[in-house]
Amino acid sequence: MSTSFQPNGIITLLTDFGTQDAYVGAMKGVILSHHDQLRIHDLSHEIPAQNIRHGAFVLKDLLPWFPAGTVHCCVIDPGVGSSRSALILQIRDQLVVAPDNGLISWTGYQPTDPIYEIPMPQGEKATKLSSTFHGRDLFAPMAAALASGAQKLNQLSLLPELPVHISWPDPQKQSETVFKGEVVCIDSFGNCITNITEEDFQNAKRVEVKSNVSVSIRCVQTYSDADDGDFIALIGSSGLMEISSVNSNAAKKLNLGCTSEIKLLC
Incomplete structure (x- = not known):
């Protein structure tokens, strides 16, 4: 069971809004x-539009690096204005404020971690709730109230049903020497982050991908183990295998996307 939450005054923002429009600034104005x-x-505002899976991966990667008492306000919300719920996950002495659409799926939360429901505004406040911008009108105010201590968790109700969950795609061991996996996220460098773990990678000899380009992908420890343009596989900072092209964009060159199939040969 999570311990009592003590806010430290830090709010992070994770969205797919970009930075050229007013959306992020409006959320910050509401908070302040x-x-x-x-x-x-700012965690990131460059999550690909409506890409909940990408947002879930970034959130998974960032949570361990923040101190206890942090409130994460995460808005990748293609279902805004619908009947989807809004929630607050309490995990490792931090809070995640988000729509109930699978965004919290890969945080590693446990069944004993409480998940609270964010109540929808009623009466006059409901008339001021935009049907297209809950980031400003629902999530930012709640994040601010939690981070300042004005909103106590014990004043909220638990989410009445299990949250929407996106299952992590576990790699499949096809034989003693072959693991089948997939790309789970592509970063801004074009590195293809897969679901192959460091343990599975230990005895790897090479990697195969389904691509219209004939390539040899060898397994290395660092980028400096290969020449510019070479295709390589290595363990990245997420602790997962990445397919990269040295000083180039592997995803574009290999025409890979999220869920693209890969094989690890040991």
Whole structure:
């Protein structure tokens, strides 16, 4: 069971809004209007539009690096304005404020970690709730109230049903020497992050991908083990195998995307 939450005044923002429009700025304005001493940190606003799976992966990667008491306000919300719920996950002495659409799936939360329901505004407040921008009108105000201590978790109700969950695609061991996996995320460098773990990678000899390009992908320890343009596989900072092209974009060159099949040969 999670311990009692003590806010530290830090709010992070994770969205697919980009930075050229007013959306992120509006959320920050709402937060600071609630309490101007709160500290706002941008995780990313470049999640591909409506890509919940990508957002879930980034959130998974970032949670362990933040201190206890942090509130993460995460808005990748293609279902905005629908009947989808809004939630607060309490995990490892941190809070995640998000739509109930699978975004929290890969955080590693346990059945004993409480998940609270964010109540929808009622009465006059409901008329001010935009049907297209809950980031500003629902999630940012709740994140600010939690981070400032104005909103206590024990004043909220638990989510009445299990949250939407996106299953992690576990690699399949096809034989003693072959693992079948897939690309789970592509970063801004074009590195294809897979679901192959460091343990599975230990005895790897090479990697095969389904591509219209005939390539040899060898397994290395660092980028410096290969020449510019070479295709390589290595364990990245997420602790998962990545397929990369040295100083180039592997995803574009190999025409790979999320869920593309890969094989690890040991």
